[in-house]
Amino acid sequence: MKLLKTMLLSAILVCLSCKEDNSTLSKINEAKDAVESTTNILSTVNEAKEKVEKLKNTKPVTPETIKAWMPEALDDLKRQKYKLGNAGLVNISTIDLDYRNPDDMPKNLHVEIIDGAGAGSAMIYMxxxxxxxxxxxxxxxxxxxxxxxDGIAVKERYRKQKYNSSIKMEFLVNDRFAVNARGNNIEPDEFWKYMKALEVEELIKTK
Known part of the structure; x- marks a missing residue:
C-alpha cells in the first residue's frame, strides 16, 4: 500500500510540473485511476490467495463420499460411466462423469470436478x-x-453448427469445487439446468 501511495504522489508531482492547467488535471486523474486499478487488482489477487491457503488445510472428499453423491441421472440424461482420480494429479480428488440420453444419442454431457481441498488448492486459483x-x-x-x-460466475462458450451444437461451462462451487463441463446438442439454459441438478454443493454434506 505504501508503494501505491508513493506511485500516486510521484505521478501527481510530475503532472504538476506541466504548464497547462487542464492537461495537469487530466494527467492527475489518469494517474489516480491507474493506481486505483492496481489497488483493485492486488486486492482481488490477495483475496484469491487467501481462499487457496484456506483450502490447503481442508480435507478432500473421499471416494466413498463421492460414490454416495454421484447422481445416476440428470433429468433425461442417464449416467454412462464415471472415473475417480487422475494418475497425473497426485493426491487431488477428481471426478469425471458422462451422461447421455439413451433415446437421443447426440445429446450428451461430460463433467469434470476438481476438489480444491488439500493438494487440489493449486488447481483452483484460476x-x-x-x-x-x-x-x-x-x-x-x-x-x-x-x-x-443464479449468482454464480460462469465462463461460457456456445457454438451452433448446421446439424449440431456444442457448449462448455467453467465455474466454481462453494469456493472449492472447480467444475469444467461440456456437452453437445444442448441449449445453454437447459445445460445450466443440468449443472444445477448435479448439486455439487452436496458433496460436502454427504456422509
Whole structure:
C-alpha cells in the first residue's frame, strides 16, 4: 500500500510540473485511476490467495463420499460411466462423469470436478478469478462470455453448427469445487439446468 501511495504522489508531482492547467488535471486523474486499478487488482489477487491457503488445510472428499453423491441421472440424461482420480494429479480428488440420453444419442454431457481441498488448492486459483474478470465475444454461430447464472460466475462458450451444437461451462462451487463441463446438442439454459441438478454443493454434506 505504501508503494501505491508513493506511485500516486510521484505521478501527481510530475503532472504538476506541466504548464497547462487542464492537461495537469487530466494527467492527475489518469494517474489516480491507474493506481486505483492496481489497488483493485492486488486486492482481488490477495483475496484469491487467501481462499487457496484456506483450502490447503481442508480435507478432500473421499471416494466413498463421492460414490454416495454421484447422481445416476440428470433429468433425461442417464449416467454412462464415471472415473475417480487422475494418475497425473497426485493426491487431488477428481471426478469425471458422462451422461447421455439413451433415446437421443447426440445429446450428451461430460463433467469434470476438481476438489480444491488439500493438494487440489493449486488447481483452483484460476477458477476463483472467473468472477473477477469480464469477457464477451460473439460470432455468427455462437458466443463466449463470462456472466452470472443464479449468482454464480460462469465462463461460457456456445457454438451452433448446421446439424449440431456444442457448449462448455467453467465455474466454481462453494469456493472449492472447480467444475469444467461440456456437452453437445444442448441449449445453454437447459445445460445450466443440468449443472444445477448435479448439486455439487452436496458433496460436502454427504456422509
Amino acid at each position: 477458477y476463483t478469478m472467473i468472477g473477477k474478470t469480464t469477457m464477451e465475444s460473439e460470432t455468427d454461430n455462437g458466443y463466449e462470455k463470462i456472466h452470472k447464472r
